[in-house]
Structure formats: structure tokens, C-alpha cells
Amino acid sequence: MDADVIIVGAGPAGIFTALEMLNQGTKQRILMVEKGQPVEKRHCPKAKTGKCMNCRPYCHITTGFSGAGAFSDGKLSLSHEVGGDLPTLIGPTLAQQTIDYTDGIYLSFGADQHVEGAQNTEEVKEIRKRAIQAGLKLVDCPIRHLGTEKAQQIYGAIQKHLLDNGVELLFGWECRDLILDGETCLGVSLARSGETRELRAKNTIIATGRRGADWLECICEEHHIAHQPGTVDIGVRVEVRSEVMERVNNILYESKLIGYPHPFKNKVRTFCQNPGGFVSQENYDNDLAVVNGHSYKELKSNNTNLAILCSHNFSEPFNQPIAYAQKVGELTNMLGSGHILVQRYGDILDGKRTWQQELSRSNLTPTLPDAVAGDITAAMPYRAMVNILGFMQAVDQVVPGFASIETLLYSPELKFYSNRVKMDQTFTTSLTGLFCLGDSSGWTRGLMMASAMGVLMGRRLAAEESN
Numbered sequence: 001m002d003a004d005v006i007i008v009g010a011g012p013a014g015i016f017t018a019l020e021m022l023n024q025g026t027k028q029r030i031l032m033v034e035k036g037q038p039v040e041k042r043h044c045p046k047a048k049t050g051k052c053m054n055c056r057p058y059c060h061i062t063t064g065f066s067g068a069g070a071f072s073d074g075k076l077s078l079s080h081e082v083g084g085d086l087p088t089l090i091g092p093t094l095a096q097q098t099i100d101y102t103d104g105i106y107l108s109f110g111a112d113q114h115v116e117g118a119q120n121t122e123e124v125k126e127i128r129k130r131a132i133q134a135g136l137k138l139v140d141c142p143i144r145h146l147g148t149e150k151a152q153q154i155y156g157a158i159q160k161h162l163l164d165n166g167v168e169l170l171f172g173w174e175c176r177d178l179i180l181d182g183e184t185c186l187g188v189s190l191a192r193s194g195e196t197r198e199l200r201a202k203n204t205i206i207a208t209g210r211r212g213a214d215w216l217e218c219i220c221e222e223h224h225i226a227h228q229p230g231t232v233d234i235g236v237r238v239e240v241r242s243e244v245m246e247r248v249n250n251i252l253y254e255s256k257l258i259g260y261p262h263p264f265k266n267k268v269r270t271f272c273q274n275p276g277g278f279v280s281q282e283n284y285d286n287d288l289a290v291v292n293g294h295s296y297k298e299l300k301s302n303n304t305n306l307a308i309l310c311s312h313n314f315s316e317p318f319n320q321p322i323a324y325a326q327k328v329g330e331l332t333n334m335l336g337s338g339h340i341l342v343q344r345y346g347d348i349l350d351g352k353r354t355w356q357q358e359l360s361r362s363n364l365t366p367t368l369p370d371a372v373a374g375d376i377t378a379a380m381p382y383r384a385m386v387n388i389l390g391f392m393q394a395v396d397q398v399v400p401g402f403a404s405i406e407t408l409l410y411s412p413e414l415k416f417y418s419n420r421v422k423m424d425q426t427f428t429t430s431l432t433g434l435f436c437l438g439d440s441s442g443w444t445r446g447l448m449m450a451s452a453m454g455v456l457m458g459r460r461l462a463a464e465e466s467n
Contacts, residue, residue, distance in 0.1 A: 001187075003168070004028035005461060006201040008175045008188055010036075011067030012447050013438030013454040014207035015158060018167050019105065020458025028465055031168045031199065033190060036064030038171055039156040044071070051370040052281045052289070054338070059283040065169070066155035067209045068282070069447050071294065074146030075254065075272070076448045078103060078115065082141045082256060083449030084439075090425050090456065098452040103144065106451075109157045112150070112297075116143040116253030123251045127398065131257060134397035139256040147297030173197070178204070178223060178434070185434035203461060207437040207454070210416045211284065214322045216440045217419035226422035226430035230442045232321035233271075233415035234328055234384050235309035236376065237279055237291040238392070239408040241364055244401040245304040249275040254306075257398065261390030264383055268391040271307040271415075276300030279368035279410055281340050288329050291340045291368070291410040301367050307413045308391060310384045322416050329412040332379040341379070341412075342371040345392065346405030362406045376411040415445070426460055427453075 005021070007014040010032050018030050035058060036042065042064040045053045061071040080087045080095035087095035107113065117124075117140060124140050131138040146154060163169060173190040179198060180186065187200035206216055220227040248255045254273040261268060274295035282292050293305040314321050332341055343354045344362070353375035359366060377385055388409075396403035420442030427435050437443075437457055438450040 001201050002199045003031035003201045005030045005203045005205065006187060006199055007032045007205045007207060009067070009206065009208040009212060009438070009440070010034035010065045010169065011207055011209040011438055012069055012451040013209075013444070013457075014205065015066065015155075015162070016102065016105070016451040016454030017205060017207070017437065017458045017461070018162055019158065020455045021462050022162070022165050022167070024459060024462035026462050026465055028461070029168070030166075031170065031201070032162075033170045033173050033175060033188070033199070034065055035174045036060065036171065038169070039065045039152055039159050042071070052283065052339075054283055054287070058285065061280070062211050062282050062284070065159050065171075066151070068211070069151060069155065071148060071152070074148055074151030074295070074447070076103060076106060076111070076144040076146065077141050077446060078144060078448065079139070079141040081139055082446070084443055084445035086443045086449050086453055089423070089443060095452065098455055099448055102448065102452045102455050106144070106146075106154065109154045109161075110150075111144055111146055111154060114144075116145055117251070118142045120251045127248065127251065127255070130398045134394040136257045136259040136394050136398065139258065140252055141254070141256055143254050145253065145295070145297070148294045149299075150297050175208075178219060180223060180431070183430070184432040203433050203435065205435045205437060205457065206440065208440040210439040213416040213419055213440045213442070214326070216421070216436065217322055220419060220421065223431070225434070227442075228420050228422065229314055229319045229321055230420040231311045231313050232325045233309035233311055234325050234381070235307055235413045236388060237293055237305055237307050237410040237413045239279055239303050239305040239364065239367065239410065240402060240404070242276060242302055242304045244404070245275065245399060248399055249304060255399075257395060259391050259394050261387055261394060264387055266383070266387050267311040268387050269309055269311075270395070271309050273304065273306040275304045277303070277305050277367070279305050279366070279371070281368065281370075286326070287338070288326060289333050289338060289340060290329060291413050303364065303367055305367070308388050309413065309415060310387045312384070322419060325414045325416065328379065328381060329414050332376065332412045335374055335379055336372040340368060340371045340410050341374045341376045342366060342368070342408055342410045343374060343376045344405065345403055345407040345409060348377055348389065348409070364406050364408060366408060368410065371410055376409060380411060427457055
């Protein structure tokens with residue numbers, strides 16, 4: 001065999017699997033395969049060009065060591081109530097214990113000691129009271145904010161630690177398929193610039209992140225790996241002046257609000273709030289441009305941005321939620337000529353598109369300068385749009401001014417983690433020797449929960465070695 005353990009994808013789930021195996025004193029040979037580049041070679045040219053260059057063969061913001069984590073806002077949610085459905089699989093107590101342990105690992109590599117949203121009890125009670133009055137639920141989750149630039153340093157230190165301790169990292173190789181013998185996974189087949197390669201191991205771990213969720217869904221279908229359709233999130237990135245969000249930013253840093261607005265009563269939530277942050281663009285392999293948000297430790301804008309996501313579930317006769325979300329994104333990209341679309345909230349209510357000159361006259365300057373002013377309602381599904389508008393009106397009762405005329409909505413914001421691989425509490429799948437972790441597995445959403453899932457996987461593999 002080429003290794004004892006092959007990990008496909010060097011995002012948080014894969015990284016922390018290897019880290020915990022080392023922490024447990026493993027002697028197993030660990031080989032990580034990553035489609036992108038090491039942390040130090042990941043550079044987005046937009047910093048110099050001022051516009052997205054649609055890099056090939058992949059976007060450096062989403063691909064490479066640490067996945068999207070290295071270029072994200074770098075927020076670690078320290079509560080098991082946030083970050084996906086892993087607690088329903090392993091239990092909330094173990095989930096919280098693992099989060100606390102994993103947080104300690106981040107601290108050991110240089111994460112900021114300060115925790116946002118852990119104090120101000122009376123102020124939090126007042127915000128929760130207003131949320132209740134608006135028909136919303138407030139999840140006041142403590143946040144450890146790494147910051148986009150600090151996250152790159154931390155993951156760079158982790159990368160060095162893995163290399164120094166014998167973990168082999170293969171960069172620039174794309175996993176094309178699994179190698180199977182009946183119901184047993186023997187390894188993976190890889191490709192790079194016309195070259196192919198097969199790697200075999202006792203245990204294979206797929207941890208390809210949200211970016212690899214659709215690929216993993218196809219692999220599950222092709223090889224009859226037990227899975228089921230999950231939830232897909234379709235929404236927008238909202239941007240306001242920071243003065244509007246100042247109180248919530250100071251007290252909670254990130255206000256996680258959940259609602260079920262009339263008339264459809266789908267779950268709608270806020271996600272990834274970035275005080276003083278910047279709206280950003282990410283590109284997927286199929287030329288799909290999606291919107292996201294970054295927040296730096298030092299560099300600050302005058303605005304705050306956050307996502308509003310509407311959850312969609314499909315079962316029959318249609319059971320491909322990821323494909324559905326991609327079509328929504330493609331239509332929006334078409335209207336924006338390949339760029340992110342942006343529209344003012346007031347223009348949506350008035351039934352008109354937004355024009356570029358209207359943005360220049362606003363108190364609110366967009367932090368994504370190459371976003372194209374237009375009409376996102378021409379592409380957004382009616383159900384999702386109604387849910388988002390109803391939710392924004394409710395949030396406005398908690399944060400007055402949130403749903404103002406000049407509030408900006410960027411589209412599309414899509415989260416691809418719909419496919420859910422069926423597994424037990426030890427992450428055993430329907431194929432012997434195959435494990436699926438992180439956001440691509442459908443069980444986690446975000447840095448901390450994916451990292452915690454990796455820790456538990458690492459412990460299992462180390463325990464099997466000692467036995």
C-alpha cells in the first residue's frame with residue numbers, strides 16, 4: 001500500500017484528522033491529497049487587478065491547503081448549536097467537548113485568545129427579547145475570530161507542523177474516482193495535467209469541503225454509497241453601514257438569527273456576519289461565481305455584511321438539491337455577465353432594477369466594486385425571495401435600519417452541502433475502509449465543526465492502531 005491513511009482534501013476536516021493522529025502518537029503513514037496549492041502559494045490576483053480574474057484551473061480563494069478557511073473571515077463557532085448536524089449523530093455532549101478540545105489546538109497555533117460575544121449578559125437578553133418579539137430565535141454563540149489574514153498564518157503553521165512530523169502532502173492532484181473491490185474501498189485514482197496515478201491505503205477519507213460536495217454526490221451515486229438528499233441553502237449577502245449594526249456587533253459580534261417567515265415558513269437564517277468586512281467573490285470549477293464575505297483583524301471597511309440563507313429540501317420526484325442551487329446561480333451569473341449581481345432593498349420593494357449611478361449616490365459604498373447593479377429578483381426563485389424579504393423585515397425589528405432603502409443585496413450566495421452520506425457514530429459508511437468528513441459529507445457547516453469531526457476521526461484511526 002502507498003499509505004495507511006489517504007486523506008482527500010486538505011481542508012479543516014482532513015487537516016485535523018492528521019493532527020489528532022499525530023497528537024495520539026500514531027506511527028501510521030498519512031498521505032494528504034489536495035487539488036490546490038500550499039498556503040504560501042495561494043494568491044488571489046484581484047488584490048492587484050481590482051477585479052476577479054476567474055483563475056484556472058481553480059479559484060485560489062476556495063482551493064488549496066485549509067480550503068476556503070484560509071481566505072474566509074476565520075470565525076470559529078464555539079457552540080455545538082452552530083455548525084451543522086454532527087451533534088445529532090454523536091450527541092451534543094461529545095460535540096461540545098470536542099469543540100472545546102479543538103479550540104485549544106487552534107490556540108496552540110496562535111489563534112486570538114479573545115472570544116467575541118461571551119459577555120454582556122443583560123445586553124444579550126435585550127437583543128433576545130427584541131428577536132422574540134419579531135418572531136426570531138437568537139443563537140448567541142461565542143466566536144473566536146481568527147481574521148482572514150491571521151487564519152492564513154495559523155493554517156501555515158499547521159501545514160509546517162504536519163510536514164515536520166512526517167505527513168506527506170501531494171499538491172496539484174485531483175481525485176477522480178475511488179478504487180473499489182466489491183464493498184471495500186482500496187484507495188483513489190488521481191489526475192494532474194494529463195498524468196494519472198493510483199494510491200492505495202487501508203483507510204480512505206474524503207474531506208473535500210463544500211466545493212467538493214457535488215463531486216462526492218456523484219461518487220455516491222456511481223458506487224452506490226448510502227446517502228440521502230439533504231438541505232441546500234440559497235440566499236443573498238446583505239451589506240449595511242456598520243453604524244446600523246453597531247450595537248449588535250459590539251455585544252455579540254455575530255448575531256445568529258433564525259426565523260420561519262410567512263407564508264412558506266421555510267427556515268431562514270443569518271450566517272457569517274463580518275463587522276467592518278468586505279464582500280467577496282468565489283469561483284467554482286463550472287464557472288459559477290458566488291458571493292461570500294471576509295473580515296480581517298486589522299483592515300476594516302465602513303460596512304458590515306452577512307448572509308441570509310433560505311433552506312430548501314427536495315425528496316421526490318426531484319432529489320438533486322445541489323444541481324438546483326447551481327442552476328439558480330447560473331441564471332444569476334447570466335444576468336450579471338459572469339459577475340455578482342447587487343440590488344438595493346428599496347428597489348426590490350419598488351419593483352425596479354438598480355442602476356450603477358444610484359449606488360454612487362448612496363451612503364453605502366459597495367465593498368465588492370466589480371459587482372454589477374441589476375435585478376436579482378429576475379433570477380431568484382419566488383419562494384426564496386419572499387422568504388428573504390420577510391426575514392429582513394423581521395430582522396429590522398431587532399436591528400432598526402437593517403431593511404433600509406439603500407441596504408444592498410448581493411446574489412448568489414449558495415451553500416453546497418446538501419448530499420448527506422449515511423454513517424454511524426464512528427463515521428463508518430456503507431463501504432469498508434471509506435470515511436467521509438466535513439462539509440462535503442453533509443454533516444457539518446463551517447470551520448469549527450468540520451475541524452471537530454476531523455479530531456474524532458483521528459482518534460478512531462489512532463485507537464484502531466493501538467488495538
